[in-house]
Amino acid sequence: MNRSSNAELDLTISRIIKAPRSIIWNAWTDRASFEQWWIPAPARCKVLEMDLRPGGALVTQMSENGGDFMPHLSGCFLEIVDGERIVFTNALVGGFRPAEQPFMTAVITLRDHPAGTDYVAHVMHKSPADRKMHEEMGFFDGWGTCLEQLATLAERRA
Numbered sequence: 001m002n003r004s005s006n007a008e009l010d011l012t013i014s015r016i017i018k019a020p021r022s023i024i025w026n027a028w029t030d031r032a033s034f035e036q037w038w039i040p041a042p043a044r045c046k047v048l049e050m051d052l053r054p055g056g057a058l059v060t061q062m063s064e065n066g067g068d069f070m071p072h073l074s075g076c077f078l079e080i081v082d083g084e085r086i087v088f089t090n091a092l093v094g095g096f097r098p099a100e101q102p103f104m105t106a107v108i109t110l111r112d113h114p115a116g117t118d119y120v121a122h123v124m125h126k127s128p129a130d131r132k133m134h135e136e137m138g139f140f141d142g143w144g145t146c147l148e149q150l151a152t153l154a155e156r157r158a
Contacts, residue, residue, distance in 0.1 A: 019154035037149035057094025
């Protein structure tokens, strides 16, 4: 999948993580590992579905303040390139079925870097209004916190 950047529609966050791609890949593809970093702490994540193939479902729930788990993300994987790239969207759900509230598509890219792994999350939106709403909802704080949690987990395992 080729991606072209559009500043009016896209948000991107990146970081060099001091761990090999294989460890970061495992943190993305192992349910138990994913649950440890996917939602900013102290909220907790539960993975209901993680079918790592094009058309496979990605469904998570979250619990804040020890409360009941509530829906968080219901999406669909579009592309899986082992150890390199994960593309998912909430515009579709498992089986490529259209979602009720499409909002974004994310392209996660892992590349070797002399200090570990160059990690990039590129998030595309259908309109400037959706991009702005995502940024105002705290994209950089939320995705940044999750990226910090992912880096901490990966670097500890390295």
